Each structure stands twice: as structure tokens, then as C-alpha cells.
Amino acid sequence: MKFADVIGNDSVADALVSMADSGRVAHAMLLYENEGSGALALALAYVQYLNCSNPHDGDSCGECPSCRQMSKLIHPDVHFVFPVNKGPKSSDDKPTSESYLKYWRELAIADPYFTEADLQKAIGIESKNGLIAVAEAKSIISKLSLSSVSDGYKAVIFYLPEKMNQETANRLLKMVEEPPQKTLFLFITHAPEKVLQTIFSRCQSIRVLPLTKEEARRVAELKPEADTEELTTFMDLFSDLLYAVTSRDLTGALECGEMMAALESREKQKAFCNFAAVCIRKIFMIQQKLPQISGVSEDENLFYEEMAAKCPKGFCMRSVANIEKVVAMIDRNVNSKILFCDLVNRMFMNI
Template sequence: MQMATTAFLKEVLQALDKCEAVTVYLLMVWKHTIGQEKTKNHLSYLLESNQVPHAQLFNSICGRGGLVLAIEFALKLLKVSEDLKEIKTLGEICQNPNLHFIYPVVKRGNEKLVYSSDYISEWYEFLNGMPYGDYTDWFDHIAVGNKQGIIGVSEIEKLHQSLYLKAFGGGNKVCVLWGLEKMNAAAANAFLKLLEEPPDNTYFILLCESDENVLPTVLSRCQEITLGPIEESALARMIPENQDNNLQLLKQSGGNYGKLLSLISDKEEKIYEALLVQGLRAAFKAKGNKNVVVDLMSWSNELALLGREKQKAFLRFGIQFFRDAFLKNYRLNELVHHKSETGFDMDKLAPFVQSENILELISLFEKQHYYTQRNANAKMMFAEMSLQLTRLINIPKPK
């Protein structure tokens, strides 16, 4: 097998050197996935040895490339061919009648039912422009406002009907389901039945950011693959040559290409940092000054007006922000990822994030993240958080 693979690659490279148009099955070529070499090798082995399980779960933070990898793997299972000399976007190559996509969506207008297929044009646009985007990016793209997309039971019922039809042209059918944790309970139970009795020649590639919110019985039917951070060497090749602070960007990205793009554009980090600094300033002023509570409530209302995905992104930013402040306080600067985009001086905050409050601060933001996932009342939740933040940030430093 190794000799055959080597010979295959030599033929491809020789043909490319001669500028010949070469069309090959994408068995060993991963054109769109950045890094993740270990996982690519594992998936290639499964393909070569004909040991692909009918259900796989890619446990991956969105920016690490799980969705792109899943799509490329699906195309290999479908034996889709691609001209190696032709450049196509991800959205273009995945338009295949045997490739089914499921992703979280919201109802538009007075619709009683909504399906992923209702958003298929937007989905292809998303894959073309933001294949390493997260749920926030997707919901922004389809302009859902403050709504939170889900995968409902009607979606799974429709999928069931589609997958039991004969594959177009024969061969395999593949379902790529992005956002498994967005599936409601009724949908999860219906989907479980589909996993237990899958149609012939059908493969499921599921993706989630965390398996904690996935039905355990669904997990038990899948072979799980966890994607780690993208290798720095692979990410480094994606940074524009004229970009300054390359090493700092790589460090801050944490192996997340979506975050790297965000850092280069500076947009989201600036917004979240400005919001958090606004809340911290109000929290410091509120000590012994009841009038400032109005500022805290104004801040919490501002957070409540964000869409849920942006609320969760803000809370994740806050967790990393306080960790970095704590590390700065104990002079572990080499471990600090934060680089202010608003001119905020973290050195001034660092002394207030110490051993007496760091665990509670992290826990506070983690709990709010959990409550947001559970659709808690945003106004009440952030109002309570602002008061708790005031108490914690004003805890006296240990003597």
C-alpha cells in the first residue's frame, strides 16, 4: 500500500510539473484543510483499509477546521474527483446530490417548519467565505438577530426520508451534521434511531464543539475524534507576508484559524475587550458608591442585547482575559496571550486578579456561558453577573 501511494503521488507531481490537467480521486489529497496532519493520516488510513465507521463525531472547536475536514472526508467517501490544477471553493465542490448537510437554523417570518435546505444558498456562501467560522459567524451570516438556531425533529424526519432513497448514480451517501449540540431533545432521540438502523452505504460525520451537551446514547453510537489546535507551522503559512507581529498572532490564536483571522481583522476582540473594560470600570467605581449601580445595570443591559452566540463568545473572551491578568500578576508573562486592541493596560488590572478571586471569576463566567446555552433570561443573568463581578474584583489582595 505504501509503495502504491508513493507511486500515485509521483505521477501526480510529474503531471503537475508538466502543467497537464490531472483529475484524481481525493483519496490522499487534502486541498482545503489547514494542518491537522495526524487526523488526516488517520482518516486516510481508514479509507485505504476500508475501515470507515458508519458514524463519526469530530469534537472540534470550530476554528480548528473540523467542518472543512469533515467535508473533504465526505467527498472522499463519495469518490468525488477534482482537477488538481483547478481552484474551486469549498462551497463549489460540495454541491453533490449524495452529500447532505444539516446545521442549526431559525424560522423566518411565519414559517411553521424550517429546514437546512431552506438556507442552502447561504450555507454555500458561508463555506466559500468563512469555512473556519463558528456558530456566531453563521448566525450573523443568516441575520437571525437575537434568536438561537437549533436542529429540530422535523429536520431529522426529513433527513430520514432522504437517506432511505437510493443514492444518485449508486454508491455512498454522506450526511455532514454541523452543530450536534444544537439539536433539541426530540431531534436527538429521532436521530438516535437513524444511527441505530442506518440505511445501506450511508455515513454520518457529526461535529460539535463540546460533547458535554450531546445525548450520551448518541455519543455511544459514534467513533469520536478530537481535533487539537492547528499546528503553528501550518497557521504561519496563512498569515499575510506584510502582517506585523506574526509570532504574537500565532500565540494569541491558540491554533484556531478562525481566531487568527479575527485577530488580523481586529473586529471582535476590540468589541469584547471594550465591553469587558467598561464593566470592570463600573465595578471598581461601584465599591461604596450605590449610584454607580445604574452604570452596572446599563452595562448588563448592553450585554443582554447581544445575540446569544455573541454573548457566549464574550464570556469565553472574559475567561481568557482574567486568566491572562492572573498570569501577569504572578509575572508569568511568557504564558500570556492577551494583546490589547483598545489601548487597555492589563498591568494595572493584574494586581486585582489574584489567588483570592481568580477561581470564582472564572467560575462566574463559565456559569454564565452555561446558562446562556440553556436560554436563561439574559437581562436577569447579566444583571446578577455584574453584581457578582463587582464583589469579586474588589476582594482585598492577600497580605
């Protein structure tokens, strides 16, 4: 991927190009974003630029052997790590990212703005929590101990390092602290506060900004039709919940809670929670008289203006905090019916 193909975050792209051109390449970098803002696209463009044989005008050429390999995500010196688990698409007893690499490539090439739920679906583990286990660290250490195939950088792109356990981090620590020459670690996180401190503290952190309305529209055009249908389903459920809560319809609100709990997988439940949190933040921005950065489109404006008027002060921040707690509890396999019933009750009491 070229920087020219990345949607949004031009300032981040410019900073990455400046680092590469000046030779001040951080050996460990953490890109943190709201899900779907383009951190992976930026990471791919950065690695492609670093290894390009003929970069010009602040971008890779897209035509040299290295660029062609990167366009297919088959560069021999670029490795990918992401949360996995046992599933029908791999027969490995202890699967690693390598076990699902085919599906990762297909997903990332088609849509580098994919969500965690998209990844879980692509590799066939929708009903399980993905993990970055110690076997992953052993695999990466082994790969990086080999000589570089090209004269460029060896790179490891970690997607969601917050899914890494302590044992994995301990195995990787020395390699991250003292990597082989011209070796780069890129960590992409949606929750920097959950990244283990042993890893976080050794990285240069870069904030990837949320997309503007127009940028989000362009990204949405990349999404398969099924994703668009899912967003419509989520919006219908969220609006039903808010209308029930703000009209003091407890029965209707609890019915919405049951529908949330009935979503087909834990990842789908988390995806809805993340969607709802984004929507509530939009309401908060309108309440703060900041519609220009709310991300609300014209066809959504009536709903969000109405909710901003109906929701009392403090409701939005408390609701987002409660939703984030639900996401954490889903990861711990707490009963979803209990979680969503409690969430709805808390939202109802805060109105």
C-alpha cells in the same frame, strides 16, 4: 475543501486520512472543538477525500467531479444539518436546514471557521435560539433512504448537535446505529457534554485542538471586516470590565454589565460570553506560567500580564464557570439585565 487548505490540526487531518486509506471509516464520528478551531473544515476535507476519484499524497485531487461539487457544497450525497428557527429569510412554517441551505453554503465557503453567531446572522435569526427539531430527522431519514447518486459515501454533517432535542435524537437513533452501507454521520460540537448521550455514545470522538497564535491570525484574515470590528468591540468591553473589577470600581463594572445586556441579540450576548471565557483562560494560563500555550499575541501581552498579576487565585476558574452558567441561562430566555448584573457582582466578589 482539501486537507491542504485546512489551517491547523495537522495531526487530526493525518488521522482522518489514515482511517480513510485503511478502510476503517467510522460510520458515526463526533469532532469536538473550541468554537472556530476548524472542525467543519476538517469534516469537509474528510468527506471530499473519501469521495475523490483520484486521491494522492494524502489529499483529494480537487479536480474530479466529486471534488468540484464539494467545493461548492452541492454534492448530491452530502447533506448538512444545523440549528434553525423561523426568520425573514424563510417562509416555511416549520423550517429545516434545507430552508436556509443557500445561506449556509455562502457562509461555509467564505469562512469554514465561522461561529454560531455568524450562522445565526447569516440565516437571519439573530434574536432567536436555533434548534434541530424532529422535522430535520424526518428529512435526513428520507434523503438517506434514496440510492446514492455516486459510488462514494453518503454523508450527513451535523453542526451543533447539542441543539438537538430528545425527540429528534430518538428518530435518528436507529439510522445512526445501523446506517445504510457507506453512510457517514459527522457531528461537530462546541459542547460535547451537552450532546444527548444516545447520540454521543454511538460516535467515535476526536478532539480538534485550539489554533496556535499564527494559525488564528491566518483564520482572522479570512474574516470579513465586520467580524474584526466585533472582536475589537468585545475586547474593549472585556478590558473595561476587568479594569473596573480589579480596581474595585463597582459602578464601572455594573455599567459594563449594562452594556453586555444591551448587545443586540442573544447570540451576540453569547458570543461575547464565549469571547470573555477565552480571554479569562488566557489569564489563567499566564498565571500558571504557561504563556507559550496561552494564545496571547505580543500586542496583547501587557494587558494579560497585568490582569494575571491583579486577579487572585481561583478568580479565573470561578469566573469561567459563572460565564458558562450565563450562556445556559441565555438559552432559556432569562432576562439578560439580571443575568449580566449577577455575573458582574460575582466577579466583583471574587476579586
